[in-house]
Amino acid sequence: MSKKITTxxxxxxxxxxxxxxxxxxxxxxxxxxxxxxxxxENATYHRDGVGISKFRNTAQAEFxxxxxxxxxxxxxxxxxxxxxxxxxxxxxxxxxxxxxxTEPYLGSNWHPEGSATGGPFLTAGVPFPCENDPxxxxxxxxxxxHKERDARFPEFNDELDFIRExxxxxxxxxxxxxxxxxxxxxxxxxWGKTDLxxxxxxxxxxxxxxxxxxxxxxxxxxPQWMLNVEWxxxxxxxxxxxxxxxxxxxxxxxxxxxxxxxxxxxxLDAGCFFSSYMRLDTxxxxxxxxxxxxxxxxxxxxxxxxxxxxxxxxxxxxLKWEGxxxxxxxxLNGLVYRQQLPSLHFRPLAPGIPAPAAxxxxxxHFPWVRMIGGSVDYYSxxxxxxxxxxxxxxxxxxxxxxTNGHKRTDMLRYVIxxxxxxxxxxxxxNRAFLISAQVFGQHILExxxxxxxxxxxxxxxxxxxxxxxxxxxxxxxxxxxDIRAGATAVAPSVEWIPDxxxxxxxxxxxxxxxxxxxxxxxxxxxxxxxxxLARFTNGPIGVAxxxxxxQLTVRYSF
Amino acid sequence: MFKKLVIAMAVVASTxxxxxxxxxxxxxxxxxxxxxxxxxxxxxxxxxxDQNNWQVAKDVLDPAMxxxxxxxxxxIKVGExxxxxxxxxxxxxxxxxxxxxxxxxxxxxxxGADAGRPFPEEPSMSDPRAGEKLAWNFKYGYNWGDxxxxxxxxxxxxxxxxxxxxxxxKFNFHFLNFTHxxxxxxxxxxxxxxxxxxxxxxxxxxxxxxxxxxxxxxxRFEDDAKRDNAYLYLGFQRRVRRLSTGQVTDAxxxxxxxxxxxxxxxxxxxxxxxxxxxxxxxxLPFYKHNEMPLATDMPAExxxxxxxxxxxxxxxxxHVTWQLRKVYEVEAEPVDPNHPISKRIHYMDAQxxxxxxxxxxxxxxxxxxxxxxxQAHPDYHLPKNKGSGVSIDDAFTMxxxxxxxxxxxxxxxxxxxxxxxxxxxxxxxxxxxxx
Numbered sequence: 001m002s003k004k005i006t007t008x009x010x011x012x013x014x015x016x017x018x019x020x021x022x023x024x025x026x027x028x029x030x031x032x033x034x035x036x037x038x039x040x041e042n043a044t045y046h047r048d049g050v051g052i053s054k055f056r057n058t059a060q061a062e063f064x065x066x067x068x069x070x071x072x073x074x075x076x077x078x079x080x081x082x083x084x085x086x087x088x089x090x091x092x093x094x095x096x097x098x099x100x101x102t103e104p105y106l107g108s109n110w111h112p113e114g115s116a117t118g119g120p121f122l123t124a125g126v127p128f129p130c131e132n133d134p135x136x137x138x139x140x141x142x143x144x145x146h147k148e149r150d151a152r153f154p155e156f157n158d159e160l161d162f163i164r165e166x167x168x169x170x171x172x173x174x175x176x177x178x179x180x181x182x183x184x185x186x187x188x189x190x191w192g193k194t195d196l197x198x199x200x201x202x203x204x205x206x207x208x209x210x211x212x213x214x215x216x217x218x219x220x221x222x223p224q225w226m227l228n229v230e231w232x233x234x235x236x237x238x239x240x241x242x243x244x245x246x247x248x249x250x251x252x253x254x255x256x257x258x259x260x261x262x263x264x265x266x267x268l269d270a271g272c273f274f275s276s277y278m279r280l281d282t283x284x285x286x287x288x289x290x291x292x293x294x295x296x297x298x299x300x301x302x303x304x305x306x307x308x309x310x311x312x313x314x315x316x317x318x319l320k321w322e323g324x325x326x327x328x329x330x331x332l333n334g335l336v337y338r339q340q341l342p343s344l345h346f347r348p349l350a351p352g353i354p355a356p357a358a359x360x361x362x363x364x365h366f367p368w369v370r371m372i373g374g375s376v377d378y379y380s381x382x383x384x385x386x387x388x389x390x391x392x393x394x395x396x397x398x399x400x401x402x403t404n405g406h407k408r409t410d411m412l413r414y415v416i417x418x419x420x421x422x423x424x425x426x427x428x429x430n431r432a433f434l435i436s437a438q439v440f441g442q443h444i445l446e447x448x449x450x451x452x453x454x455x456x457x458x459x460x461x462x463x464x465x466x467x468x469x470x471x472x473x474x475x476x477x478x479x480x481x482d483i484r485a486g487a488t489a490v491a492p493s494v495e496w497i498p499d500x501x502x503x504x505x506x507x508x509x510x511x512x513x514x515x516x517x518x519x520x521x522x523x524x525x526x527x528x529x530x531x532x533l534a535r536f537t538n539g540p541i542g543v544a545x546x547x548x549x550x551q552l553t554v555r556y557s558f
Numbered sequence: 559m560f561k562k563l564v565i566a567m568a569v570v571a572s573t574x575x576x577x578x579x580x581x582x583x584x585x586x587x588x589x590x591x592x593x594x595x596x597x598x599x600x601x602x603x604x605x606x607x608d609q610n611n612w613q614v615a616k617d618v619l620d621p622a623m624x625x626x627x628x629x630x631x632x633x634i635k636v637g638e639x640x641x642x643x644x645x646x647x648x649x650x651x652x653x654x655x656x657x658x659x660x661x662x663x664x665x666x667x668x669x670g671a672d673a674g675r676p677f678p679e680e681p682s683m684s685d686p687r688a689g690e691k692l693a694w695n696f697k698y699g700y701n702w703g704d705x706x707x708x709x710x711x712x713x714x715x716x717x718x719x720x721x722x723x724x725x726x727x728k729f730n731f732h733f734l735n736f737t738h739x740x741x742x743x744x745x746x747x748x749x750x751x752x753x754x755x756x757x758x759x760x761x762x763x764x765x766x767x768x769x770x771x772x773x774x775x776x777x778r779f780e781d782d783a784k785r786d787n788a789y790l791y792l793g794f795q796r797r798v799r800r801l802s803t804g805q806v807t808d809a810x811x812x813x814x815x816x817x818x819x820x821x822x823x824x825x826x827x828x829x830x831x832x833x834x835x836x837x838x839x840x841x842l843p844f845y846k847h848n849e850m851p852l853a854t855d856m857p858a859e860x861x862x863x864x865x866x867x868x869x870x871x872x873x874x875x876x877h878v879t880w881q882l883r884k885v886y887e888v889e890a891e892p893v894d895p896n897h898p899i900s901k902r903i904h905y906m907d908a909q910x911x912x913x914x915x916x917x918x919x920x921x922x923x924x925x926x927x928x929x930x931x932x933q934a935h936p937d938y939h940l941p942k943n944k945g946s947g948v949s950i951d952d953a954f955t956m957x958x959x960x961x962x963x964x965x966x967x968x969x970x971x972x973x974x975x976x977x978x979x980x981x982x983x984x985x986x987x988x989x990x991x992x993x
């Protein structure tokens with residue numbers, strides 16, 4: 001049960017209220033109390049053949065502090081979420097994870113040693129390069145330059161991530177009866193209707209280093225300092241609800257956290273690829289024009305990270321109109337933002353020469369993307385089920401190419417979802433089961449044959465969940481299948497809630513498939529080539545194909 | 559011959575729902591105790607009924623509750639019968655529409671019922687649609703008035719056998735009539751209302767942490783043939799989801815209560831086959847809240863309000879007095895053969911048309927749950943409720959007699975339009991009230 005305690009948040013509230021441009025009297029704020037809640041949690045995961053892969057201990061506290069009305073503004077509240085994490089895996093299993101956890105070859109955690117990693121081309125990734133390789137650390141500065149300590153205590157960094165959210169809400173009534181609502185501060189803004197995948201829900205970047213794609217998005221979105229303004233028109237003559245909102249992300253751009261080499265979760269194994277080298281210095285001179293090897297040392301994969309500085313022109317803007325029309329709820333969305341996944345720009349040795357520069361093969365860029373999209377859900381009386389559709393069309397995204405670095409292309413993404421509650425009396429005569437299915441599709445409009453991705457691909461998911469003992473015991477199974485990669489994840493779990501405070505979740509995460517190769521031209525299109533491009537074809541499920549785990553999470557909430 | 563013709567015409571008129579109620583019918587409907595309080599043999603004010611004398615209540619307690627008393631699970635104290643006068647505007651609206659309301663050809667069809675009690679006349683056993691008319695009287699009743707809130711609302715999950723308290727959920731519930739408004743501005747309807755909504759129910763979960771920020775919004779349409787639109791906001795998803803109706807017959811958040819059980823019955827008239835089973839005087843949990851022994855183990859309210867206490871086996875029964883009331887017994891059988899229940903038997907209070915007692919039967923026809931909603935007189939409750947003319951839902955218990963488990967509810971009902979503005983009943987409000 002939440003505890004109501006009087007706090008010193010008064011000063012914070014005062015400051016935030018002042019930011020709204022209105023006065024806050026001391027008596028107004030002092031009289032209020034903040035409502036606190038939160039939890040402490042241990043998540044211990046054991047990976048097959050590896051041992052403990054996560055020993056994450058989290059303390060999270062959330063508060064809401066009402067401030068009554070402030071001038072013309074009412075429903076004024078200050079909201080915050082604080083989180084502190086210690087992941088002990090780097091102390092418990094330091095042979096597998098951490099700054100000393102070297103690997104025999106690049107990608108050894110997800111594929112056999114192919115010709116590109118066994119030969120002269122790619123070295124194993126350097127774990128936590130800022131503790132092992134100063135030059136790599138410099139090259140990856142401001143992106144994958146985490147130290148082991150940063151992985152052990154991920155919230156305590158320069159971005160003050162222990163303040164997960166801190167925002168002020170306020171609403172004012174307009175003369176025509178509409179309302180204007182403002183939320184300003186560090187926050188998550190969630191668009192769309194899709195579970196597990198992000199189609200419209202791309203305003204906040206995501207921290208995949210916490211647990212790949214498998215944690216709740218709420219826990220892995222990286223909150224940003226934003227202004228979210230809503231013009232709530234309410235019901236009109238046509239719509240039962242109509243709302244226009246604008247999101248201005250004025251925070252410094254942050255990309256998705258893909259996990260640094262040496263961490264236990266690094267989606268697509270990108271962190272290790274980015275901290276590896278090409279051993280071009282070992283090639284014979286005859287392999288080069290002129291008969292001389294121009295490389296005196298191994299060439300780092302990444303030369304520099306071009307992360308945009310904070311300036312007004314680099315802030316991001318979104319618009320959304322949503323409403324309710326009859327049996328449908330809908331939204332139309334538009335967003336101008338930075339690509340949150342890195343785009344690798346090839347750096348030639350010299351103009352016209354297809355060999356990489358001696359001081360680094362790629363620069364990492366985060367190009368501008370313009371996205372439009374929409375979502376709709378519809379309740380079908382005849383099927384007694386809900387259909388969900390969400391789609392986006394984007395312009396400006398950049399995808400890698402084998403022979404030509406990268407290419408800018410338009411992208412079409414869509415999700416069709418189906419939710420139904422079905423009573424199965426033989427299993428539980430009193431409580432319906434939730435059956436939720438989704439198909440996520442992606443179409444690359446300007447696809448090239450040397451792109452390590454499919455022109456069309458689909459990932460299908462299925463959730464089957466039941467409840468017994470007054471919802472205190474809830475087993476579920478989640479299936480996800482990447483159709484073109486042939487990769488499957490199966491995640492059964494059982495949640496037990498003994499009382500209002502404790503929650504114990506026992507689960508597993510098993511993967512199959514995900515061992516596609518890719519004919520890398522640099523390696524002469526050898527058939528056993530995985531690196532570096534098969535990480536894209538195998539996707540996040542396939543690249544984690546060796547990460548079968550048993551997972552136990554114990555939470556005490558207050 | 560003429561007499562037979564009149565009777566035949568009356569029957570035809572009755573089956574078509576066009577019986578012309580009179581002002582006297584209205585008077586009798588809203589003031590059933592004007593000429594005296596109900597009595598029953600062996601029942602007197604101040605007496606207690608328990609497992610030693612349960613036989614005395616055989617005719618005044620429904621069989622399911624009588625069985626609980628017989629088993630020693632609950633002792634009922636008899637209180638004095640009070641007249642729960644509904645708001646005069648609701649009564650006036652009923653008078654204004656006399657003779658204008660009639661049923662359509664199909665169950666769930668009605669004409670002319672835009673405010674007030676649609677069918678104030680006494681039900682007749684010879685009227686095959688009498689049960690349906692009573693159901694309409696409930697649906698368009700003055701149950702929470704034009705708007706109200708239960709603010710806060712505690713639900714407790716209990717093992718009835720051991721008495722162990724398993725879960726405590728804290729909610730805010732809000733109700734708003736978009737139409738049929740007789741007391742609060744705007745009247746008679748809130749505009750614009752493009753989908754012709756009749757009523758909204760908005761639920762916000764405050765505690766415990768694992769379900770905190772869950773919100774439920776139900777939009778009920780004027781057109782009874784149209785299924786409710788229901789929306790769910792889950793805090794951890796930060797997203798509004800549409801609900802299929804399959805979820806309205808599920809245990810809500812793990813309680814023993816379906817969304818369809820809310821307020822006695824929370825569904826479409828056309829979802830059930832309604833059968834009127836008779837009228838009699840029965841004991842129902844009607845009382846004066848401020849005169850009950852109230853709970854001392856609940857979180858304090860700043861205004862000093864105290865919630866109803868619980869007693870009996872497993873603390874599954876409200877510690878309130880019961881009084882003799884005029885009651886209509888109505889059976890509701892789901893039209894859908896896949897519905898998780900086979901029938902409900904409702905015991906409707908004739909004066910208020912609330913449903914303080916219901917017995918729920920499983921698909922096999924066995925008694926599954928017994929549902930009690932205590933009714934508090936508004937003049938002996940919060941000061942703001944005085945004179946509201948609303949029979950205040952004040953305490954509930956849903957007992958699963960097969961699982962020996964119960965969910966109890968402790969209300970702070972507030973008839974206060976400021977707590978339930980129309981803006982609270984929108985999908986957008988769910989997003990903005992979430993995180």
